[in-house]
Amino acid sequence: MKAFEDAEKNGATDPISATLAGRLRSIRLMGKLGFAHVEDASGRIQFFLRVNELGEEKMTFFKEYFDLGDFIQGTGTLTRSRTGEISLILTDFAMLAKAISPLPAAKDEVVDGVVVRHATLADPETRYRQRYADLAVNPEVRQIFRTRTALITALRKFLDSHDFMEVETPILQPIYGGAAARPFITHHNQLKQDLYLRISFELYLKRLLVGGFDRVYEIGRDFRNEGVSYKHNPEFTQLEFYWAYADYLKVMELTEQMIAFACDQVLGTRKVTYNGQEIDFNPPWKRVDLRQGLINAIGIDIQAYPDAASLEKVMLEKGMKFKPGEARGKLIDHLLGEYLEPTFIQPTFLYDYPRDISPLAKTKPGDPTMVERFEGFVGGMELCNAFTELNDPQDQENRFLEMGRQFKADDEENMPLDEDYIHAMAYGMPPCGGFGIGVDRLAMLFTDNHSIREVILFPPLRESE
RNA sequence: GGGCGCGUAGCUCAAUGGUAGAGCAGUGGCCUUUUAAGCCAUUGGUUGAGGGUUCGAGCCCCUCCGCGCUCACCA
Known part of the structure; x- marks a missing residue:
């Protein structure tokens, strides 16, 4: 694509041919021509299928056998479509892998250059159980x-x-x-x-x-x-x-x-x-001394309570909830988890x-x-x-x-x-x-x-x- | 483990206790510059599972399964 853009800038007219492969993400067929978006890890590009280049037989084959999610390899030359999108005019293509099971397909709409996705796979359970599907359809x-x-x-x-x-x-x-x-x-x-x-x-x-x-x-x-x-x-x-x-x-x-x-x-x-x-x-x-931090946050100086019993007592007086019978360190751990940690944004x-x-x-x-x-x-x-x-x-x-x-x-x-x-x-x-x-x-x-x-x-x- | 919530078509979601629907996807057709393509037609469901109440349950009740949030737990 970069080579194509460079060639355009330089006014070169020789066609640039390419063979590209990826997964079919959208198909728009209209009789004797059609468009499809093909995506791989590096991005997506539009394939342009036309009976002029492909012939009736291949056109029919594509219509008959290709579905969203299939992996396709296409060979052709790069051009710009009427709407300005760089596209590969196919002279040939091949099925690289078939999607027997349909992907939970999402549709993308580009509004003012921003991709808006419709009806994407969202159920967390399905997304985690079938992370492969989640990854396949959700670029983010x-x-x-x-x-x-x-x-x-x-x-x-x-x-x-x-x-x-x-x-x-x-x-x-x-x-x-x-x-x-x-x-x-x-x-x-x-x-x-x-x-x-x-x-x-x-x-x-x-x-x-x-x-x-x-x-x-x-x-x-x-x-x-x-x-x-x-x-x-x-x-x-x-x-x-x-x-x-x-x-x-x-x-x-x-x-x-x-x-x-x-x-x-x-x-x-x-x-x-x-x-x-x-x-x-x-x-x-930011650096906060634990003892000073607790004094500031809840007015308890742990230094003044050298054992679990006395610390428990003052915590009770402050109306704090905690599991009784814990060691002093665990009580302090509880205090910092409860009153300090959430404040450290x-x-x-x-x-x-x-x-x-x-x-x-x-x-x-x-x-x-x-x-x-x-x-x-x-x-x-x-x-x-x-x-x-x-x-x-x-x-x-x-x-x-x-x-x-x-x-x-x-x-x-x-x-x-x-x-x-x-x-x-x-x-x-x-x-x-x-x-x-x-x-x-x-x-x-x-x-x-x-x-x-x-x-x-x-x-x-x-x-x- | 406790509390709250959710589970309907492949996906996203509707449906006062009264014949389960839409959009997209799929399938068939038309279409030589589309991009959520469009138009016409059409398939698709054990409503998570099981039980109960009712003339009648996606909806109400119970049990179970799964997920989410939250509390508990957690250097």
């Missing part, structure tokens, strides 16, 4: 996944260019860890051993720091056997990196740069519209977390109850989580044991003691900053989708029938 859905892929490419490019090495660690793990979540359990027949699908990459990536890789990252799937929601999917894509000789403050800065870089690469702008609000990813992000780092909900993070100097940890929030949604990693094997072992005591023996969210991880750390692990981000959620923000299923190609659904 294809665009979501192009953006998603471009996003992952950009994140990779950023980390590669900062000398991070991409690695792959086990998905099937004998002991799960690195997060507090219920795992999926599977079984290896020959080993006669139950295995868990990983809930995070963390413990394996940090083993690599012990091994001498100073900057590692992994992009892959985590599995958590928990409820689904607009921002939770049982399997989701996570990016984690670990950075030796860095702390959480340096990780914050790198995070800002990485997201801004992805914006530039993928969107060409650092301002996105999400849920009707403009979100500005330009660094620096613009990119915000919430930092300095209570120690007892952060068993892998390094304690803050001068305050043994707090750790050097931050979470990033955007659009009222938790996006990433990071901390200065705990690298003292004895402290780490104590934390695991502490965590174990907080849970009942049958609680699957219990973080089991990973002795090999402790052993690795005992060889010496460099101080480092670690980081994890929910790639699906970032894709939601980049594509202005408010359901994680819209950015996952094949979201899980119950079996039908």
